[in-house]
Amino acid sequence: MLKRLRQVRVPLRAILDMLIITGLIIILTVIHYTRYNYSVDYHLLLQFGYYIPVIYAAIRFGPPGGIGSGLIITALYLLVMTDFQMLMGKEAKYTQWIEIALINGFGWFTGFLVQQERKANRNLIIALETKEDLLKKLEVEGQERLRLEAEVRRNERLTALGQLTAGLAHEIRNPLGIIRVTTQLLAKEKTEDLVVSEYCRVLQEETNRLNRLLTNFLNFARPKAPEGQLISLGTLVQESAELAKPMLEEAGLVLELRLSEAANITVKVDRDQMKQVILNLLINALDAQKDLRGKSIIIEGIQQPGWAGFAIIDQGLGISSETISNMFNPFFTTKETGTGLGLSIVYRIVEQHQGRITLSNTSSGGVRAEVLLPQ
Missing domain, CATH: 1.10.287 (Helix Hairpins)
Known part of the structure; x- marks a missing residue:
């Protein structure tokens, strides 16, 4: 909408500028011709008024505006100027022709300076935009570097x-x-x-x-090397959901599948290992809301360029940022009877599949465990 308004405003402003410039030239020329019998000095003094529309045209339209308005003024004033040649001395004649040349020269020079300024402004805007893009890229690369360094340390x-x-x-x-x-x-x-x-x-x-x-x-x-086989995400999630169904029913929780188009995407994974990943994440989600009977655990499909996967979302109380950063570390657990190996094994399985796994808090307060696998 703003772009349309700008596109409309630009020609309207240009038309208004042209009317102002034309009006000034006409007014000055009419004064010259209606006060024709005034002294030559009066016309020479009034001639300086032509600088105003010429400079204005140069500022608004660049060199074409300055040169064009100067030539129009020369053509319109030429009759008055030549008619006074008989009444002028030699120096006055030269002065008048020099003045006309200066009017045209000022028009071109002012337009040239305005054109250079606009070009410099455009280059400055491009440089600022390029700088902003580079800063964003550096920020993204910095975050990716920190993530990779954290993964390297965790793997060590x-x-x-x-x-x-x-x-x-x-x-x-x-x-x-x-x-x-x-x-x-x-x-x-x-x-x-x-x-x-x-x-x-x-x-x-x-x-x-x-x-x-x-x-x-x-x-x-000693994790077992994955035996990759092609399987659709929908089939993988459905089979895992069936295994977890008795636990969920006993806890009074509902499993809600929102796979949509991602259900038909095929990935190459170890079927049993990936079921283990889903079951571990479902058990964690169940533990997070075991006292919230009637609530839902959601499995949501994810589709990104080159990646496909799923997210398991609970409606628990969430976890602190410090806890999230340690959740994949071995022997770290928030459960009284946990060993702290469940998510470590999940992380290693996903890593062996060249995938990614992340944990984050949702806006509603629960936890979102997201697994992405290469298509």
Whole structure:
């Protein structure tokens, strides 16, 4: 709308300027011809008035305006000027012709200066716009550099921690297996002793729990290389949603799918690993609003140039910016019974798929976990 108004205003302003310039020239010329019998000095003095429309035309329309108005004035005043040649001395004749030349020269020179000024202003505007674009690019590149540096540091920590975890898990698993087998044998021999049987049952449960924890450690430390296969995002999300359905129903939560056109996009991923990613993120969303029965967890489709993915959005209380920056670090957890490996494993799986995962707070207060995969 503003552009249209500017496009309308420019010709109107130009027309108004032309009318003013034409009016000044006509008025001065009419005065010359209607006061024809005045003394020559009067006409020579009045001749200076022609500088006004010439300079005005040069300022508004550049060299063409200054030159054009000067030539028009010369043509209109030529009759009066030649008629007075018989009444003038030699110096006055030269002065009058010089004055006409100066009027035309001032018109061109003023127009030239105005043209150079406008060109300099245009170059300045272009330079400022270029500077602004460069600053924006530098800002984006700086943010990307910081993100990459953070990823490199996180990968270094994960690699070192993974090697340590793999060794510890291997060393712990052997005696843990012996304890479990010994407990089973003891329980079979002491079936009549209820106290011993109860102790054996507790030992078996705890050894099983430790075994599951060690399995998570090993999954984190020695992640399986993804076996890529083509699958649509809609199918992947639907299959994962079916697995999570019993947990959601038990918690009284509703899973809402908003995949739209992204459901038909095909990605190359390890089916089982990506299901693990979705289930882990759904469990986190469920824990964030486990006391909010009747609320929804949303899975939203994402489609960007070269990328496709999904976002899992909960309606919980959100998390602090400091917590978000540590969520993918191993052994960092906000849960009382958590190991802090769930999101670390998710991050590593997404990274192995050359993808990206980010966490952010929504405007309504929940958390949005966004996963992007290369198409």
